[in-house]
Amino acid sequence: MEIKQESECTYSFWEGRLLLDQEVQRFRALHFPRQSEDEWIEMIRQWRGKNWLAVFPAIVSRDGRWKCLRCGADQEFIFFTPCGRCERDRCASCKHCLLLGRARSCQYLYRFVREGHDRVQIARTVKPSSIQLTARQSVTAQKLSTYVKQKMPTVLFWAVTGAGKTETMIPVIEPLIRQGMSVLWCTPRQDVVKELAPRLKRFFPDEIVTEHYAGSPDKWMLSPLVIATAHQTIRMAHLFDLVIVDEADAFPLEGNPALEYSIQRSKRTGGTIILLTATPTDLWIHRMRKGILPTVLLPCRFHGKPMPCPIWKREPVLWDQIKSHKMNRTVQRIINEITSTDGQALWFVPRIEDARIVAEWLKRESSFDEGQVDFVSSTDENRTEKMLRFRDRNILHLVTTTILERGITIPQCHAVVLRADHPVYDRASLVQIAGRVGRSLQYQAGKVWFLSNHKTEPICQAIREIQLLNREACKEFGG
Amino acid sequence: MRSWWSKIFGDSSALCWFCQSPRPKVIGNPIWEQLCAGCTEKRKMLAYPQCRVCGKPNSIDDSFCYDCQRTPESDRVVNISCVEYNHWARLVVQQWKYRGDERLSRPMGLWMASLIKQRFLHMDRFMITYVPCHRKRVYERGFDQAKQLAHIIGAQLHVPVVDLLVRQSYQDQPQSKRSRDQRLQALVGTFSYQGKQMDSSGQSVLLVDDVYTTGSTVRECAKLLRKANFQPVACTFARTNSEYV
Numbered sequence: 001m002e003i004k005q006e007s008e009c010t011y012s013f014w015e016g017r018l019l020l021d022q023e024v025q026r027f028r029a030l031h032f033p034r035q036s037e038d039e040w041i042e043m044i045r046q047w048r049g050k051n052w053l054a055v056f057p058a059i060v061s062r063d064g065r066w067k068c069l070r071c072g073a074d075q076e077f078i079f080f081t082p083c084g085r086c087e088r089d090r091c092a093s094c095k096h097c098l099l100l101g102r103a104r105s106c107q108y109l110y111r112f113v114r115e116g117h118d119r120v121q122i123a124r125t126v127k128p129s130s131i132q133l134t135a136r137q138s139v140t141a142q143k144l145s146t147y148v149k150q151k152m153p154t155v156l157f158w159a160v161t162g163a164g165k166t167e168t169m170i171p172v173i174e175p176l177i178r179q180g181m182s183v184l185w186c187t188p189r190q191d192v193v194k195e196l197a198p199r200l201k202r203f204f205p206d207e208i209v210t211e212h213y214a215g216s217p218d219k220w221m222l223s224p225l226v227i228a229t230a231h232q233t234i235r236m237a238h239l240f241d242l243v244i245v246d247e248a249d250a251f252p253l254e255g256n257p258a259l260e261y262s263i264q265r266s267k268r269t270g271g272t273i274i275l276l277t278a279t280p281t282d283l284w285i286h287r288m289r290k291g292i293l294p295t296v297l298l299p300c301r302f303h304g305k306p307m308p309c310p311i312w313k314r315e316p317v318l319w320d321q322i323k324s325h326k327m328n329r330t331v332q333r334i335i336n337e338i339t340s341t342d343g344q345a346l347w348f349v350p351r352i353e354d355a356r357i358v359a360e361w362l363k364r365e366s367s368f369d370e371g372q373v374d375f376v377s378s379t380d381e382n383r384t385e386k387m388l389r390f391r392d393r394n395i396l397h398l399v400t401t402t403i404l405e406r407g408i409t410i411p412q413c414h415a416v417v418l419r420a421d422h423p424v425y426d427r428a429s430l431v432q433i434a435g436r437v438g439r440s441l442q443y444q445a446g447k448v449w450f451l452s453n454h455k456t457e458p459i460c461q462a463i464r465e466i467q468l469l470n471r472e473a474c475k476e477f478g479g
Numbered sequence: 480m481r482s483w484w485s486k487i488f489g490d491s492s493a494l495c496w497f498c499q500s501p502r503p504k505v506i507g508n509p510i511w512e513q514l515c516a517g518c519t520e521k522r523k524m525l526a527y528p529q530c531r532v533c534g535k536p537n538s539i540d541d542s543f544c545y546d547c548q549r550t551p552e553s554d555r556v557v558n559i560s561c562v563e564y565n566h567w568a569r570l571v572v573q574q575w576k577y578r579g580d581e582r583l584s585r586p587m588g589l590w591m592a593s594l595i596k597q598r599f600l601h602m603d604r605f606m607i608t609y610v611p612c613h614r615k616r617v618y619e620r621g622f623d624q625a626k627q628l629a630h631i632i633g634a635q636l637h638v639p640v641v642d643l644l645v646r647q648s649y650q651d652q653p654q655s656k657r658s659r660d661q662r663l664q665a666l667v668g669t670f671s672y673q674g675k676q677m678d679s680s681g682q683s684v685l686l687v688d689d690v691y692t693t694g695s696t697v698r699e700c701a702k703l704l705r706k707a708n709f710q711p712v713a714c715t716f717a718r719t720n721s722e723y724v
Contacts, residue, residue: 022619081581084617091621093579102579104621353516379517 007043011052014112016222016239018070018265020058021107023235027220047112054111058103059092068094070103071234072261096258097234099214113238124177124208124224131167131203136476140298141171148172148242148272152294159298160307160469161278161435162409166196168298169244169276170203177208177224181241184266185227188250190214192407193227196246200227230259236266243267247406248275249284249428278435279428279465300473303441307466310434310448312459318418318451322358327365331416334449335366338397338414341445344390345414347399348433350422352377358418359399368397375399405432411440420450420459430462496586497571510589511561521567525560525720533558533694536720546694556701556711559598560691560718561590568717572689576624584624587716588631591687595636595714599685607633608643610688610700611670615649628716629687643674643684643707644700659693666699672707684709691718 013031028035047053059068059078066078073096083091086106094103103109133141140159147155159165173183185200187193190213197211204225210218212228219232222239230245230253243266245253253259267273275284287293301307313330321328338345347362349355359375362368374395376386389395391410398404402424415437417425425433430450437446450459493504495515502515514522526536530544532555537544547555562568575583599605609625617623626642633640648669657665686700691713701711 079582081622084621084623093581093621095582098578098580099574102621379520 007046010043011047011112014053015114016236017110017112018235018237019110019112020070020101020103021110023101024110030220052112052114054113055108056111057105058107058109059094059105061092066092068096068103068258070094070109071097071100071258072265073097073258077258097231100231100234111237115238124180131170133164133167133171134302134304136298136300137164137168137302138171140296141168143296144169144172144274145175147294147296148176148274151270152272154273154275154293156275156277156280156284156288156293156295157298158280158288158295159276159278160301160473161432162301162307162439163278163298164302165246165276165298166199167302169274170200172274173225173242173244174203176242177204180224182222182224182226182239183242183244184233184236184240185225185244185246186230186233186263186266187227187246188230188253189247190229192246193229195407197227200225230263233259233266234262238265238268240267241271243271243273244276245273246276248277249279249281250406254281279431281428297472299469300476301439304473305438305441305444306470306473307434308438308446308448309466309470310430310450310459310463312420312450312452312455312463314453314455315451316453322361325361325364330451332366334414334416335362335397337447343412343414343443343446344393344395344410345397345416346404346410346433346436347397348405348415348417348425349399349401350419350424352379352401354418355399355401362397362399371395373397373399376404377401378403402429405429405436408436409439410436412443412446413437413439414446414448416449416451418451419453421452421454421456425458427458427461427465430458431465434462434466497583509593510586513586518567521565523563523565523567525563525718532556533691534560534718550694550698553705554698554702556686556694556697556713558691558694558697558713558715558718559594560715561587561594562717564690564692564717564719568690572717576620576689579621581622581627584627585631587689588628589635591628591714591716592632592635595632595685599683599712599714605638605683605685607638607640607685607687608704609640610686610696611642611644611646613646613649625688628689632685632687632714638685641674641684643672643709644670644703645673647671662693662695666695670700670703672703674707680708682709684711686711686713688713688715689717691715 019027028040044053048055056069058070059066065075067074068077071094073094077094077096078092079095080090080092082089083104083106085091085104088106092105097103144155144157159168176183185196187196193211193213197209201209208223209225209227210221210223212219212226212232243263245263263273284293288295315328315330318328347358349358355375355377359373363373372395374386376383376398378401380386386395390398413436415433417430417433420430434448437448438444452459492501494500495502495518496510496513497518498515500515500517502513505512511524525534528537528541529535530537530547531541532543532547535544535546571583574580575587607629609629611625612623629640646669650665684704686697686704688697691697697713701713704711
């Protein structure tokens, strides 16, 4: 009896994980260093007997098509090499989840899932949350809570940029945590996890929140509220009652069936996925219009002011002027306006190598002090340092590529998109860029300019979408 | 629209060998030009003039560097390397060796092969061997990294690859996590010679490894090869370029 209880207690550590051979060994060495090999084998035997544990090869071939059972990647991601483990000439490995340790066809995958077993739900006390929601936000949160109670499989939560998505989600998460359920907050990128965790830790006790990303200290610990990058969900299965997918339309989530599969898998049967986005994809909008995808719309920002509508200007010779070191009159006017309203500006360029050229051009052609104009790109080593200087208003004009289109908040910000007709700018990224502006109530002078030779479809769509959302927001406020 | 164009002349863009991002494709470029803009910026080739023994960039001429002056003359091994072991090279080697991305061994091998062609191919009766991994490590990683490089180089240059050495002791701590003194001590008795007693008087053999830090691994292997009457030279993918390690 005692052994049985002990094995059950140990099982709670393992539950909901999907681990490779080598990961199981590492995890054991970390958490159960005193457990002997015999005990472990006995435990595995028991669990497999009870159907709590399934062990199968990581990569299998079904009807001649190979599939990685770990991340769900298809034939196109599988490659074959001679293997030093199984000493066969053609051992299949998966390219897609290579960065999380290599899965091979000669390696076993351990799946710790109890089907149809209700987990012991320990009611937890949560600090009475001290957040102030606007009326609109709390109505939205209530709607979302109802959907979660109804066990809707997927819900789209469309909130404009700067609407206070994180704050709105907290009243949705809180009752679940109180009932002892578990919640996953999953984002596409690591820096978002690092930024979000301290914010959520303000509302929930520290031991409840864990962060999972490559190289995070508590990667192996599971807790009621897990914040993870999308790739880390590959290691989890049937674990969460609510999965919140933040920035669900951003790279690498969008159009990646394997990651979608693993996010779907990490939720329990009867759980809900909330797709959180400011710019839903065309497919979601289509489904929403057809009524297949339940949607909650939050069209106004937390301060109730509308989003600034982008101003499009035709500038056919702008790029030539940059090349021949001449000032452009529109750009001069924009700079004057920004300076007169005491603002800062983000200048978006389509390619990394353009950033340096434009920054030098701005520096030379306008009378800025040394260091007031700078550029960043994804390959820049002092990116965080430059961002800090931009936040502290040491840099007034920052030239950047699309990396800064999401997730930054500068209170006195303007945005200018040069060459807005370039194919890297789609509707979503233009709307996101416009969403950088006017996020604080105190500074509403921020403007958005799109400068390009042609008025492309994404530009029109972005402007139309912002106007639509502003109209919706007006309706809510009664004009 | 222009589908016939790419059918006849091939695609105009290709993928970077190291990070799989798109790069311009120019036919006939050497392998180190076939990288994307980001990788080209970050990879650092070793500058000339270099130390005539270990290939370390020297500021003045091709005389011996300080490291080589310290080692006894009988121990010195001529080494050539492709790139400096900087942050980029470290990430590449990490992804290749520890994460098991075997696709990277092809560009690394081709790069080394073209370097060997420039520097060593005038040697007659020449063969390739490698610094082996322990059996257990091969099981863990699934492949022997230096062996893979050696086979790619051998296939490229039409030179036979032979297994001459074997690693005897399994080290819990990999070489890359030690200091200089620890490295020099830990290697004694690690390798042993396993080739047949063949007529090898004075035959050149090329020793392939991935990273050259202090050169102690290479020197230890070379010692064994010299005992068996070979003349070893070494080729590594990356080497450190700091004053002292």
